[in-house]
Amino acid sequence: MEAPTTGDVPVPEAASYRDWSELPLDALAWVFGKLGAVDILMGASYVCHSWLDAAKVPELWRSVDMSNHVVVDRIMGTGTIDKTRGGDCTAKDEAEDGKEEPGETLFCIGVEGSVAEKPPSPGLKVRFLKYCSDVSNEGFSQLEDLTLLYCDDVGGRDVYEATGKACRQLRCFTMMHDEDHDQLGREALRVAAMHELRSLTLQGCDDTNNELVCILDGCPQPHTLSFSTWMAAPESSQTMLFGLSVLGSALLHFPPLRK
Amino acid sequence: MEVDKGKGEAEETRKVAEADRDTVTLKSSDGKLFEVSKEAAARLSTVLAGMIAGGSIDDNGTDLKQIGSEALENVVDYCNKHANSIPSAALISSSISFNTAPFKEPEEWERKFVDRLSHDALFDLVEAANFLGMERLLDVTCHKISEMMKGKSPDQIREVFNIKNDYTKEELEEIRQELAWAFYDD
Known part of the structure; x- marks a missing residue:
């Protein structure tokens, strides 16, 4: 050579x-x-x-990506989270009926305090979080696209209403969990709080078909819906399919029927 | 040999001749002249494109008083290389937003082009690219600079870039608190 x-x-x-x-x-x-x-x-x-x-x-x-950075890896390495998954950011949430669970806070982008006088966060349009144990929904009034991947503190009955109130411009919402997660409960109707929502993706949720119907009813202007790993089978497919007819595109993935 | 022409007519002839040329002449702050492909200059620099379209290009050397000869030589070199190696105008993104504009990695020749520059020459070239509205050249030079900064501490960055620390201890503490939102771990 x-x-x-x-x-x-x-x-x-x-x-x-x-x-x-x-x-x-x-x-x-x-x-x-x-x-x-x-x-x-x-x-x-x-x-x-x-x-x-x-x-x-x-x-x-306007867009912040803190993933795959050596510093992020280092900080993530100190937590219990598998750092090979790559890492991201952010704050804390009022999910779980207001009670916060302790966990490793990795990063927060645009949380309270410093945000008020700083332009960065309030104008943020897209937020993508992965493996963040503490997620805030404050300071994101302009947010249009929110992705929460495996943020295990986020969930509970109020998640839609809280998110909808915090992010009034939200058009696209994606939430995925590793394991079954009590995400909606009977509160699925509250997805209506997301007035501008066009696209909704849920994965790893423990929701029943009735709740899916509620979502379809509650989602004011749906365009794209995507669900997978549902615990329940589609009992009232007709209602559902009727609901789906308003959609531009839908991806539904059902597991085998369970008792 | 010259027939006596009216001034206006002479002017017109000159303009036509200029329009026919496929290069433009640029003059650095220290008076040196450089020829550059008109097509490449117009494509790569919004400022030069405006000057060409507006007819404010001087045949005897368009004054660029803000740019020294070394930087201008690099600009011209870049334009001419670009004209030869990349025919596609699609390379230049029309979006000017920092993070969302799709950034195309520097081509091999662009990398070499900036790698051979001294720090000072790089500084001058960034200034010139910024002044001339040359988005792609800014992309390439700024990419190089960001690579020189990545993973470095503030002290290391100051050393590399010859910057004096103009913060007081109190100010530094203030910034630390200001930026704490990003890395708090309570």
Whole structure:
């Protein structure tokens, strides 16, 4: 194996004589956009005043992805969560009838407190959380797309109403759980609190067919529905299919009939 | 050899000649002239595209007083290389949003192009790309800069980029609290 020839490419100087704190804000924000949230929050923001200004450019925070970062892995490694699953973020929720269960808080994006004076979180449109034990629904009034994957503290009877109230612009809601989860109970009708909802995906829920019907009735403007691993079989398929006729697309996955 | 022409007519002739040329001449802050493919310049730089369309290109060298000769040479080099290697205009995204714009990884030649630059040359090139509204060049240069920053502590970043810490201890503590929302673990 020969070493690649560098030709007449000059070796870059080690030192820099330009003062990089004077890089135009637009360009800095462009750099930060490529850097990702964790490096902005842990490194760049602390460098100097002008870099902090660039770190606060709202466009940078419209979408935040903190997954697969070494820091996230490290923090996740200290918890009980399997870090090979990759990791994400976020706060705490008022699910489970208001009682909060203790758990490892990994990250939170846009929770109370600092949010008020900062542009990032209130304007957030999409939120994707995976393996977060403590999830908040505060500070997300602009949220349009919410994905909760395996966030085991989220659930319970109030989950739809609470989410619907917190995220009034929500158009797309996805929730998945590892194991059977008491997600809806008889409160399925409260999905109607999500006034703008167009798309709903649920997986690993312990809901009965009646509740599915409730969802269909309650969901004001459904377009896409996707469910899987239901514990109950479709008893009143006719009602259901009637409900489904308003949908643009639906994916229903039923397990074998159970007693 | 010249027949005496009216001034307007001469002007018109000049303009027509200019329009026919397939390169434009750019002049750096220190007075050096560079030729660049007109098509590539218009495609890659919103500012140059505007100047070309608006007829404010000077045949004797369009003044770019904000850009030094080294940076302008790199800009022109980039444009000309781009003109030769990538014919597709689809490469440049029209969206200007940082995170949502689909970022196309730098091509091999683009990577090499920025890798050979010194830190200072990179700084100047980013400034020039920003000034000229060259989105793709900004993408490529900023990608390089972000790679130089990834995983580094604030101290390490300051060292690499020759930045003085202009925070007081109190200010740093304040930011820490301000950003605590991201990493609280109580």
